[in-house]
Amino acid sequence: MGRYRLRCLQCNRIVQDHYTLGCHDNALLRTEYAESRLTLKNLPGIWKFHDWLPVSGSMGIGAAPVTYRSEGLAQELGLHNLYISFSGYLPERGAFIKTCSFKELESPATLQRSIEHGNKTFVVSSAGNTARAFAQTASEAGLPLVIVIPVSCMYRLWITNEVPDQVRVIAVDGDYYDAIMLGDRIGSIDGFRSEGGARNVARRDGMGIVMLDAVLRMKTLPKHYFQAIGSGTGGIAAWEASIRLIRDGRFGDLMPRLHLAQSAPFAPIFNAWAGNRRVISPEDVPDKSMIKETYTDILSNRNPPYGIRGGVADALAETRGMVYAIENDEARDAKRMFEDAEGVDILRPAAIAVAALCRAVDTNSVDPDDMILLNITGGGLSRLKEDYSPNHLSADLVIEADARSDRILDEIMEVL
Numbered sequence: 001m002g003r004y005r006l007r008c009l010q011c012n013r014i015v016q017d018h019y020t021l022g023c024h025d026n027a028l029l030r031t032e033y034a035e036s037r038l039t040l041k042n043l044p045g046i047w048k049f050h051d052w053l054p055v056s057g058s059m060g061i062g063a064a065p066v067t068y069r070s071e072g073l074a075q076e077l078g079l080h081n082l083y084i085s086f087s088g089y090l091p092e093r094g095a096f097i098k099t100c101s102f103k104e105l106e107s108p109a110t111l112q113r114s115i116e117h118g119n120k121t122f123v124v125s126s127a128g129n130t131a132r133a134f135a136q137t138a139s140e141a142g143l144p145l146v147i148v149i150p151v152s153c154m155y156r157l158w159i160t161n162e163v164p165d166q167v168r169v170i171a172v173d174g175d176y177y178d179a180i181m182l183g184d185r186i187g188s189i190d191g192f193r194s195e196g197g198a199r200n201v202a203r204r205d206g207m208g209i210v211m212l213d214a215v216l217r218m219k220t221l222p223k224h225y226f227q228a229i230g231s232g233t234g235g236i237a238a239w240e241a242s243i244r245l246i247r248d249g250r251f252g253d254l255m256p257r258l259h260l261a262q263s264a265p266f267a268p269i270f271n272a273w274a275g276n277r278r279v280i281s282p283e284d285v286p287d288k289s290m291i292k293e294t295y296t297d298i299l300s301n302r303n304p305p306y307g308i309r310g311g312v313a314d315a316l317a318e319t320r321g322m323v324y325a326i327e328n329d330e331a332r333d334a335k336r337m338f339e340d341a342e343g344v345d346i347l348r349p350a351a352i353a354v355a356a357l358c359r360a361v362d363t364n365s366v367d368p369d370d371m372i373l374l375n376i377t378g379g380g381l382s383r384l385k386e387d388y389s390p391n392h393l394s395a396d397l398v399i400e401a402d403a404r405s406d407r408i409l410d411e412i413m414e415v416l
């Protein structure tokens, strides 16, 4: 079977990988690796997990997360086995992710997979952190890239490298969902390729590294996994990595319970799960004007991969999962508590996960002795600025969200 193969989670067929994002039905594909036992490779960063990445080669670029046993926060919360997976910049703990979020676990594997399936210009839509990660990786690897991003998120678009000429930025006067729609249109033009979001196995298996790294450190699967979600792709990835780790056999057979947290009042996955719905219904999706009421717009995906086969609803069902809608004051308190207790700044979405953990402790959803993994999906930005000055990217073109005509694509082609 080679290193890996893809299986459709709906019709169960094996699908040839030509950078394939799905078969004829609407389900997710999942990677099946020839190596059922994970052996770390003597390669830098994330590439030591090469056994379980859907690629043949490795570009050698891309830092791994670090997992460490919490002392400060654990003590605050009265927990005895709290582990933190930190995706960000904190050299003191061996964390060197310079765009400061776990999106940089996805970008190297995804770009490597893309290179291996033809020479195309990669198109990524983002609310900021994904764009930053792909811009950083593409610039280090010298690859062409098109970024589609809401104007309101442009301030998040920087890298620590020189801004390279082969990266183009299209800013949309709209929200994240508008950027995704436009990105898909550009990605369908000849010579371009959309990243595919949750449908891209390289993105999910890249994010799954959080669980792999943590389990190797903890020597066992955790009983609980906490993460802030917008699309929930990281939650799916944690579940899929756990399936592989259980099959590996060395880390126990307990499937971690997913505790996924959204930012109220924009919490469609929370609403659907609380209403016992396996697909998101229109009533679950708040008006987009609610996004500005949230603690962080990073988590405001209007169309997450929830009801799709192999998606967030399946992940929650298979892990007896829980979903939280975190209020702004809870998030603020959690951020301060984490930063004081652990001595490093975190991004706002990560504070949403910390707040969910606080709630789980308050409601006895976790026991003090449970093995718990808290995914700090982003942090160390203040710490980074002591060592680097970020270079901001500027937009090559700004367009209206509801501009539908093909003239827009012509305009875009002129700057690409």
Ligand SMILES: *Cc1c(COP(=O)(O)O)cnc(C)c1O
Residues within 6 Å of the ligand: 101, 102, 103, 129, 130, 228, 229, 230, 231, 232, 233, 234, 235, 298, 299, 347, 349, 350, 377, 378
């Ligand atoms: C993207 C992002 C999330 C949410 O990830 P999902 O794709 O919903 O799993 C959480 N935190 C940070 C910092 C992010 O950038």
Ligand SMILES: [Zn+2]
Residues within 6 Å of the ligand: 008, 009, 010, 011, 012, 013, 023, 024, 025, 027
């Ligand atoms: Zn199928």
